[in-house]
Each structure stands twice: as C-alpha cells, then as structure tokens.
Amino acid sequence: MKISYNWLKNFIDITSYTPDELSLVLTDIGLEVEAVDKVQSIPGGLEGLIVGEVLTCERHPNADKLQVTTVNVGAAEPLQIVCGAPNCRAGLKVIVAPPGAVCHPSNGEPFKITKSKIRGEVSEGMLCGEDEVGLGKSHAGIVELPEGTVPGLLVKDFYQMEDDFCFEIGLTPNRADAASHLGVARDLAAYFRKDLQPINTESVKESQAAGTAVEVLSPEDAPRYAGVNISGISVAESPSWLKEKLQTIGVRPINNVVDVTNYILHDLGQPLHAFDQAKIAGNKIVVRKAKADELFITLDEVERKLSSEDLVIADAEKPMCIAGVFGGAKSGVTETTSDIFLESAYFHPVTVRKTAKRHGLKTDSSFRFERGTDPNMPVIALKKAAALIQEVAGGQVSSVITDLYPAPVEAFRFEVAYSRVQRLIGKEIPKEDIREIIQSLGIGIERETEEFLEVAVPPFKVDVTREVDVIEEVLRIYGYNNIELGTQIKASLNTVQKPDREVILNQVADLLIANGYREILSNSLSKEAYAENVDTAVKLLNPLSTDLDTMRQNLLFSALTAVSYNQKRKSADLKVFEFGKSYHLVQEKYQEKYHLAITITGRQAAEQWNHSAAPVNFYGIKAVVDGILKRLRIDGIRVEESSSSYFNYGLSYKKGEKTLVEFGEVSKVNLKKADVERTVFFAQFDWDAVLKMIKKQTIKFQEISKFPAVRRDLALLLDEKVSFEQLRLIAQKTDRKLLKEVAIFDVYKGDKLPAGKKSYALSFTLQDENQTLTDKQIDGVIQKLIVNFEKEVGAEVR
Numbered sequence: 001m002k003i004s005y006n007w008l009k010n011f012i013d014i015t016s017y018t019p020d021e022l023s024l025v026l027t028d029i030g031l032e033v034e035a036v037d038k039v040q041s042i043p044g045g046l047e048g049l050i051v052g053e054v055l056t057c058e059r060h061p062n063a064d065k066l067q068v069t070t071v072n073v074g075a076a077e078p079l080q081i082v083c084g085a086p087n088c089r090a091g092l093k094v095i096v097a098p099p100g101a102v103c104h105p106s107n108g109e110p111f112k113i114t115k116s117k118i119r120g121e122v123s124e125g126m127l128c129g130e131d132e133v134g135l136g137k138s139h140a141g142i143v144e145l146p147e148g149t150v151p152g153l154l155v156k157d158f159y160q161m162e163d164d165f166c167f168e169i170g171l172t173p174n175r176a177d178a179a180s181h182l183g184v185a186r187d188l189a190a191y192f193r194k195d196l197q198p199i200n201t202e203s204v205k206e207s208q209a210a211g212t213a214v215e216v217l218s219p220e221d222a223p224r225y226a227g228v229n230i231s232g233i234s235v236a237e238s239p240s241w242l243k244e245k246l247q248t249i250g251v252r253p254i255n256n257v258v259d260v261t262n263y264i265l266h267d268l269g270q271p272l273h274a275f276d277q278a279k280i281a282g283n284k285i286v287v288r289k290a291k292a293d294e295l296f297i298t299l300d301e302v303e304r305k306l307s308s309e310d311l312v313i314a315d316a317e318k319p320m321c322i323a324g325v326f327g328g329a330k331s332g333v334t335e336t337t338s339d340i341f342l343e344s345a346y347f348h349p350v351t352v353r354k355t356a357k358r359h360g361l362k363t364d365s366s367f368r369f370e371r372g373t374d375p376n377m378p379v380i381a382l383k384k385a386a387a388l389i390q391e392v393a394g395g396q397v398s399s400v401i402t403d404l405y406p407a408p409v410e411a412f413r414f415e416v417a418y419s420r421v422q423r424l425i426g427k428e429i430p431k432e433d434i435r436e437i438i439q440s441l442g443i444g445i446e447r448e449t450e451e452f453l454e455v456a457v458p459p460f461k462v463d464v465t466r467e468v469d470v471i472e473e474v475l476r477i478y479g480y481n482n483i484e485l486g487t488q489i490k491a492s493l494n495t496v497q498k499p500d501r502e503v504i505l506n507q508v509a510d511l512l513i514a515n516g517y518r519e520i521l522s523n524s525l526s527k528e529a530y531a532e533n534v535d536t537a538v539k540l541l542n543p544l545s546t547d548l549d550t551m552r553q554n555l556l557f558s559a560l561t562a563v564s565y566n567q568k569r570k571s572a573d574l575k576v577f578e579f580g581k582s583y584h585l586v587q588e589k590y591q592e593k594y595h596l597a598i599t600i601t602g603r604q605a606a607e608q609w610n611h612s613a614a615p616v617n618f619y620g621i622k623a624v625v626d627g628i629l630k631r632l633r634i635d636g637i638r639v640e641e642s643s644s645s646y647f648n649y650g651l652s653y654k655k656g657e658k659t660l661v662e663f664g665e666v667s668k669v670n671l672k673k674a675d676v677e678r679t680v681f682f683a684q685f686d687w688d689a690v691l692k693m694i695k696k697q698t699i700k701f702q703e704i705s706k707f708p709a710v711r712r713d714l715a716l717l718l719d720e721k722v723s724f725e726q727l728r729l730i731a732q733k734t735d736r737k738l739l740k741e742v743a744i745f746d747v748y749k750g751d752k753l754p755a756g757k758k759s760y761a762l763s764f765t766l767q768d769e770n771q772t773l774t775d776k777q778i779d780g781v782i783q784k785l786i787v788n789f790e791k792e793v794g795a796e797v798r
Contacts, residue, residue, distance in 0.1 A: 002249035003184050004039075005165040007267070011185035011197050019165035022188075026167065029187050030476045031178055035168040041244040042134045044104030045163060049133060049155035050074070051145060052096035057089050062119040069127070071096055074152015082123035087141035093149045094142050095128040106131045135159075164248050174463040176371035180269030183460075190440035190477045199268070201383035204397060211399025212280060212341045217288040221311045222323065224346040224405040225287055226378045228386055229277065231339045233257065233395035242392060256392040257333045257340060260385055262364070270344060270373060270381035271365035273313070273321055277339035279331045282316025285341065290319060297329045298322065298361075310355045311347065324352040324369040326361050339398070342389070344382040346375040346409075349462075357542065374460035375409040411444065411456040412465045418451060424471050427483050437477045438470065501691060504632070505579060508596065511631055515624065517575045517598070522558035524581065526550050529673060530557040532645070538583045538590060551583035555597035556646055556666070556682055560674035563601055567677055573602030579687065596685040598624055598663075601678055618649075621663050621681040625653070628685075634660070634693050639725040646670060646682065655693055661685040709740065709767035712782055716760050716789060717753065717796040726793060727762065734788050735781050738773070741765040759798060 005019050014022060023033040052071040055078055060066035067088050070078040073096050081096070088094075097103050099115045103126070115124050130136035130143055133155075149158060169184070177183050182199075189196050211229035216222050235255050237243075243253040246262060253259050261272040277283075290296070290306035296319045297303050304322075306312065311323040320331035324347040333340060352369040356362060379401060386397055416438070418431055438455060439445060443464070447454035457464045464470060475483075509519060525548040531537040532553045543549035552558060555578055566574055577598045584591045600616045607613035629637065634655065642650035642662045650664015663683030671680060716727075724744050731742045746761035753759060764785065766778060789795035 001169045001171045001179060003167045003169055003181060004245065004248045005167065006162065007164075007181050007245060007248070008185055008188070010267075011182055012189050012192070012194055014188065014192075019167070023167060025188065025191060026169065026184070028479055028481060029191050030172075030175070031184060031187060032170045033167050034170045037166045037168070039164045039166050039248045040161075041164070041240070041247070042104070042161065044102060044110065044134060046133060046154075046156040046159060046161055048097065048101030049103075049128065050096050050098065051149050051151055051153040051155060051158060052079070052094050052127070053151045054088065054090050054092045054094060054127075057083075060119060060121060062121070066119065068121050071125075071127070072151045073098065074150075079124040080122055081125050081127055082118040082121050083127045083142065085127060085129065085142040087144065088127065092142075093145035093147060093151070095133060095145065095155050096125055097128055097133070098125040101125075103128065103132055104134045106134050106137050164244075166248055166250075173371060176368065176373070176462050177269075177460050179368050179371065180266060182268050186442060187477070190437060193436065193440060199380055199384060201380055201387070203387045204383040206400055207396075207398050209399050211402065212277070213284045214402045214404060215284065215286050216404050217286060218311060219404075219406060221289070221348050221351040222287045222345055223348065223407060223409065224375050224378055224403070226344045226382050226401060226403040226405075227285065228342050228382055228397060228401045229339065229399035230342060230386060230389055230395050231277075231398035233338060233340060233389065233393040235333060235335050235337050235393060239392055255333065255335070257337070257389060260388045260392065261342075263388065264381050264385045265364055265368070268377060268381045268384070269368055270377045271324065271368055272381060272385055273327055273343045273365075274333050275313075275320060275331050275341045275343065276333055276337045277341050278337070280315045280320070280341060281318065284316045285343075286314045286316070287323065287345075288312060288314055294319065296322070298326045299329055299332060300326075301329055304359055307355075307358060309351075310358070311351050313343065322355060322359070322361075323347055325356050325359070325366045326363055338395075340389075342382060342385060344378040344385070346373055346378055353542070357544070372462035374458075375405075376459065379403055409459045411458055412461075413446070413454065413456050414467055415452045416455055416467050416470050418453075420467065421471050421474060424468065425475050425478070425483065429474070429478060433478070434474055437474050441473055441477065443470065443473075504691065504694060505687075508628055508631065509577070509579070511628065512577050512598070512624070515575075515627075517577050517624075520559075520562055520576045520578045522555075522562060522578060522580065523548070524552055524583070526552040526557060530554075536584045536586055538585050553582050553584060554646075555580055555582065555595050555684055556670065557674055559597055559599040559682060560666070560670065560676050560680065563599065563680055564674050564676045567601075572678060573606070575600050594687040596628075596687050596690075598683040598685075599680060600624075601676075601680040615679070616681055618665060618681060621683050622651070625661055625663050625683050629653070629660070632690065632694055634690070639723075646684075658689045658693070659686060660689055660693065703769075705767055705769045707768055707770070707772045709765050710773050710778055712764050712766070712778060713745075714762050714764070714782070714785070714789075715746075715798040716762065717757055717798050718760055718793060720749075720756050720758050722793045722795075724760065727760065727789065727795075730788050730792055731762075731764065731785055734784050735766075738766045738768055738777065738781055739764060740767050 008014055019036050023036050026033050050073050052073045055070045055072055057067050057069045060068050060082060066082055066084050069081050069083055069088060071081050072078050097113045099113055101113045102110050104110045113126055127142045129141060130138040171179060178187060185196060214225060214227060216225050235257055238253050238256045238259040242259050242263060246253050246259060249266060251262050257274050261274055265271050289308055290310040290312045292308040294306040295303055296306050312319040313321040313323050320328045347369050349370055349372045352366055356366040356370060382401060421434055422428055442458055444456040445453050446456050455470060464473060527547045528534060528537060528550045531550055537553060538551040540549050562576060563574055579596055582593045582595060600620055602616060603613045604616050604620060636655060638654045640652045640654060642652040642664055644662050646666060647664030648667045650662060652662045653660050661683055666680040666682050728742045731739060743763045744760055745763055748759040766773060766781060786797055
C-alpha cells in the first residue's frame with residue numbers, strides 16, 4: 001500500500017517530522033515501511049533552474065535565426081546566452097538553465113547544460129521552453145514569466161514546487177482500518193497524541209428532489225447502500241493537484257469524475273462508483289444476486305459468466321457492476337456524461353472475497369471490501385466526493401442522499417482489565433496512559449472503574465473484537481521498543497544433552513551443498529491430486545486456486561514441480577534438497593511432520609574428456625542417503641524393500657519400528673502427474689525420527705588401531721531372492737569383535753549358473769584393536785561365516 005507524505009498533512013500536522021523519521025514511527029506502530037521514495041510532480045523538480053531577465057537581445061552575426069542575449073540571473077555579471085526562440089526580446093523574464101544544470105524534457109532523456117560556442121559565439125546556458133524543462137508540451141518559444149518576477153529566484157520556488165515522499169507500507173491482512181490515508185493518520189494521531197483534522201462535508205447542499213430509485217434485494221450482502229445524483233457535470237482532465245496526488249501513489253489519472261472516486265478511496269478508505277445516469281434503465285438501481293450464468297462485460301472488455309452467488313448492481317434490465325469488485329463497460333462515465341449516480345456502500349467482506357476469487361479479479365476496491373470497510377463511512381465519503389466533483393467538474397447535487405441501512409452495525413463491547421493489560425504487556429503502564437491510548441485510537445470508553453474499562457470499539461477496527469486485541473493496540477502505540485528486558489533472564493537448565501536441531505540441519509545442508517546439491521524452498525500448498533490419502537488431506541476453505549487447494553502430504557511433488565520447471569527450460573541435470581513440512585488430518589487432529597527430501601535427475605556429472613556423461617542411478621541416491629546416516633552416526637539400520645506408491649522400486653531404512661527414510665526411482669505414474677519427462681530418483685527422510693535417533697546415540701572415543709586390518713573374499717552361489725542385507729546381518733551376528741566391514745564387489749547372473757541362482761562376491765575386513773591377527777584367527781572367522789551362510793540362506797561357496 002502506498003501513502004503520500006504530503007497527503008497525510010490533510011489529516012494531521014506532521015511538518016516537524018522528516019519522511020525518514022516518520023517512516024521509523026510508522027514501522028514502530030505496526031505499519032512497516034518497506035521503502036520511502038522521493039516523488040516529484042515534474043521530473044527533476046526544476047532543480048538548478050533560475051529566473052533571468054533578458055537585458056539585451058541582438059541578432060547573431062553568423063546565423064539569421066539566432067540571437068545573442070545578455071541575461072541578468074542575480075549574479076555579479078550577466079550571462080551571455082545564444083537563443084533561437086522567436087519570442088526572445090529584451091526585458092523578458094525567462095527560465096535560465098546555467099552550465100551544470102540538468103534539464104528534464106517532457107519527452108526524451110535528461111541532458112546537462114554546458115558552456116559552449118554556437119556559430120562562434122559563447123553561450124553560457126539556455127533559455128528554456130515549456131517542453132525543455134517538463135512544464136508542458138509547447139515548443140513555440142521560451143517561457144515568459146510575469147513582469148515582476150525577481151531575477152535570481154529559483155524556478156522551483158517561483159512555481160512553489162514541493163517534493164513529496166511515498167511510503168510503501170507492508171499492510172498486514174488484519175489492518176483493514178489502515179488501508180487509507182485517514183487510517184494511517186489515525187495511528188499517527190494516537191502515537192503523537194494529536195487531534196485529527198475533521199472531515200468537512202458541510203459544503204454539500206442536498207436537493208430535496210427524488211433521485212434514482214434504489215432497491216436492495218440482498219441486504220445480508222449489502223448491509224448499507226447510499227447514493228446521490230449529480231447533474232450538469234463536465235467530464236474532462238483533472239486539475240494538476242488531483243492528478244499529482246494520484247500519481248504520487250501510483251494511480252493513473254483517467255478523468256475528473258473517476259479520479260475523485262479513486263482519490264476518496266485512498267483518502268478515506270471508502271470505495272465509490274459513478275454510473276452514467278443516462279445509461280441506468282428505468283432510472284432504478286437494484287442490488288441483487290446475479291442470475292446463474294448471466295453474462296456481463298466488465299470494464300476490461302471481458303465477457304464474464306456470473307454465478308448466482310455474485311452480488312451485482314443492476315438497473316431495471318441488466319447488471320451494471322459487480323458489487324465491490326469491478327465496473328461494467330457500458331455504464332461507466334465517459335466524455336459525453338453530464339449526469340451521474342454516485343454510489344457509496346458497505347458490502348459484506350465474504351461476498352466480495354468469493355466473487356473476486358471466482359473471477360480472478362483483484363482491484364483496489366475489492367482489496368478493501370474483502371478485509372472489511374467502515375460501515376459508518378459511506379455517507380461521509382459520499383458527501384466529500386460530491387463536493388469534490390462539483391469543484392473539479394461543475395454541476396450540482398440534484399437529489400436527496402439515499403441511505404439504506406436497515407440494521408446498523410454495532411460497536412464491539414467488552415471489558416478491558418488493567419491487570420491483564422499489565423500482565424500481557426509485561427510492564428507497569430500507568431492507567432492514565434492506557435486510557436489515553438485507547439481513546440486516541442477512536443475506541444470509546446463507556447464506563448470506568450478502578451479495575452477495568454468498558455469499551456466500545458467502532459466497527460472500522462474489524463480485527464479488534466476481544467480484550468486481548470485492545471491490549472495489542474495499546475502495546476502497538478505504546479511501543480514494543482519501550483518494553484525493557486530485565487537485567488536477569490531466568491531459565492531452567494537441562495543436564496540431558498540434546499542435539500541442537502538447527503546445528504544438525506545446517507551440518508547436513510553443508511554436507512549436501514559440498515557434494516553439489518542446491519537447496520530449494522517450495523510452496524506448502526499443493527493440489528488434491530498430489531495427496532497420498534485424500535481422507536487425511538488438509539483442505540483449504542478458501543483456496544486461491546484449484547492448484548493450491550490442499551496442504552501437501554509429502555515433499556515428492558514439490559520436488560517434481562521444480563524438476564518439471566527446470567526440464568522445460570533446458571536444465572535437465574538437477575541435484576536438489578529441501579527441508580520442509582507435510583500436513584495431515586488424523587482422527588480430526590492436525591499433524592505436521594518435518595522432512596528432508598533429496599532429488600536427483602539427469603546426468604551424474606557434466607561430460608568431460610576423460611569420462612562419459614552417465615545418467616544418475618539408484619546407487620547415486622543410495623550413496624547420499626548412506627552418507628547422511630553415516631555423518632549422523634546412526635547405525636543398526638534394518639533395510640527393507642519400500643512399499644511406497646512413490647517408487648517403481650526402492651528401499652526403506654528402519655531402526656526399531658521407525659522408518660527413517662525411503663528412497664528409490666519415482667514411478668512413471670507420479671512423473672506423469674507432475675509432467676516430468678525423465679527418470680527421477682527421490683529420498684524422503686522422516687526428519688523428526690532421525691533427530692530422535694541422534695538423541696539416543698552416545699558418542700564414545702575410540703583410539704585408532706595400531707594393528708593392520710586384513711581382507712578376505714568369498715564367492716557365494718545363492719537363491720535370487722537372497723539380498724545382500726541378509727548376508728550382512730548374518731555376518732555381523734557371526735562375529736561382532738573382529739569383523740569390521742562387509743562389502744559386495746561383484747554380482748553375476750547368467751546362463752552358466754543354475755536357474756534361479758546368482759553369484760555374490762563379498763569382501764570381509766577383519767581387525768583386532770590389541771594385536772596382529774593370526775591366520776588361525778582369520779580362518780576361524782571365515783569358516784564360521786561359511787557355516788552360517790549355508791545354514792541360514794543355503795549358500796554354496798564357489
């Protein structure tokens with residue numbers, strides 16, 4: 001949201017604060033200023049230009065169409081300037097751009113003035129035309145200033161140029177009350193304990209004539225609807241002051257009537273809409289629900305099919321506007337409009353929000369109506385707008401003001417206890433200060449005792465409905481920075497050593513990054529088609545779109561979305577990881593699970609002269625999973641085939657009953673869902689389970705053995721169903737003292753072996769920490785291994 005520094009002065013005296021100082025105040029009171037930009041109504045702000053008086057004007061000796069002038073600019077010596085303007089003459093007061101000044105033309109790039117020679121005569125500057133300094137578009141000659149203008153005066157002072165500053169405020173969704181200059185000024189007034197300037201509406205004189213008839217058929221969607229007729233207007237370009245105000249906050253001027261409605265929206269936070277009176281069939285306004293599939297052309301010339309849930313402003317025959325969202329192409333104000341009906345209403349936020357979402361329309365009006373406007377503002381805004389329209393477009397109010405408000409919105413009433421204010425804020429704030437802040441925010445105090453206040457919160461503060469909300473308001477204005485920390489911070493010490501979650505996370509992230517992986521952060525919102533189990537999916541009540549209607553149940557499709565995006569942009573080689581949450585609804589309780597997801601696709605490495613570009617494979621993802629578990633010192637892992645629907649094939653690593661990680665080749669069904677073309681390998685850790693396992697690990701010091709390790713190999717003939725993991729577990733069980741490592745270095749399947757058989761070549765590393773192993777010890781261990789392999793899996797030594 002953009003707020004003008006000068007515009008705020010219409011409501012509150014802030015002249016003693018610079019824009020930078022004010023930006024700090026706004027941020028302190030909860031309206032975070034993200035940027036402060038200097039805005040000039042004329043580019044360059046006429047900086048460096050001075051008023052001059054032409055003393056002499058003689059024909060250039062070497063050019064028929066040029067004159068050589070001497071110009072008094074208030075300095076000790078006049079300047080000699082060569083000029084080609086036909087209206088240049090002695091005695092004229094002009095705009096002078098001396099050497100060093102930068103001119104900002106109405107069309108074209110800025111240019112710097114230098115001392116030069118023109119056809120042999122020295123020229124110490126330039127006499128300026130309108131278009132050369134951004135004052136207009138005329139190129140007929142130099143600007144002629146009034147006769148009494150003093151030479152040497154700065155041109156920006158002559159034109160009373162005042163720089164403005166635009167605050168870019170990161171408005172949070174709950175602060176609908178601050179979505180205007182009035183709303184921001186209210187907060188500043190509370191902070192500075194100053195009074196706001198009253199909104200003057202007394203200049204509007206109502207006619208007693210009947211105007212356009214209004215009928216509200218859906219009062220629950222339009223609790224308040226007001227309007228008035230204005231006749232005899234002249235639609236034209238807005239005056240400079242109005243255009244400059246809008247341009248400062250990034251709003252494009254259109255015409256004087258529409259500009260006034262936009263001005264009031266940003267001024268008071270009340271959206272308005274002007275209808276061409278001649279285009280209202282039957283001279284009647286009907287606020288109703290649209291008919292199912294009713295067609296309507298909006299201002300952007302798009303024909304939209306309306307829903308029966310959409311609220312429209314119609315005449316006796318047709319819709320003219322989608323209420324609170326967007327106007328129609330055939331009922332708006334044009335250059336031929338002479339009479340208007342000006343609308344000012346309070347629409348139900350939910351109705352506007354659903355309609356705006358349904359049609360994908362986001363406007364300044366819908367932004368405010370969706371969050372909740374002030375139901376007490378429509379008539380005030382209507383009167384101020386009517387007065388401005390008469391000022392800039394002429395005409396007169398030609399009807400009584402219609403105000404349909406059958407069920408006024410009541411203030412929020414409840415008690416605020418002083419003790420709870422002190423307890424929640426954590427500081428003893430004087431009761432007088434609490435009372436003063438509450439009143440300065442526009443909150444009424446209906447009764448006061450020594451213990452509490454009975455408050456009446458006006459409905460424009462849509463998020464202040466409970467005692468704790470008022471306490472937050474008090475703290476916001478009192479200042480978070482004014483709550484001091486005590487000299488002592490007390491904490492209970494836990495002697496049980498726990499792994500630091502962030503330290504572990506960063507260690508693993510560093511490990512992956514060092515191995516060429518990139519970290520990604522993806523949206524937690526997903527679509528229902530990606531859910532593992534629809535029954536446990538967490539659905540959004542008001543999703544932004546059908547692609548973002550469900551909280552993700554896994555990180556697989558977040559990863560595949562990134563893969564798809566990159567593959568379509570010719571970046572097919574990816575190694576990425578993400579730490580993130582999944583969301584589940586289990587027995588009517590919401591659960592969050594934290595995961596580490598790792599994804600690889602494409603080539604293992606770029607092609608080089610000494611090796612080919614091999615594609616990634618299952619062992620690539622297995623290597624990184626094993627590396628992480630080894631880095632975290634988690635051992636005793638049980639390996640099973642993964643039954644997850646994620647994969648064509650994969651493994652599941654478990655410890656006890658907990659599954660720590662599942663990984664494998666992503667199934668073609670899932671690749672197709674995410675529009676991924678190439679093979680992808682994926683691993684997902686249950687990070688919470690991993691951290692619990694780390695907690696249970698005890699780190700022990702062990703001196704490196706001084707005695708050599710010995711390797712022995714065995715070739716075994718096995719049934720095809722026997723896995724290496726089974727053999728590894730048998731080996732570890734056989735000898736826990738000397739056997740340090742079991743590895744597989746060759747696998748053979750072929751016609752030279754019996755049907756249903758395969759050959760594994762295993763290596764065994766043995767080592768004693770206290771002595772050199774003898775052949776007898778080594779052979780003893782190997783023989784035990786052979787016996788156990790034969791006994792438990794029917795292995796044959798080849």
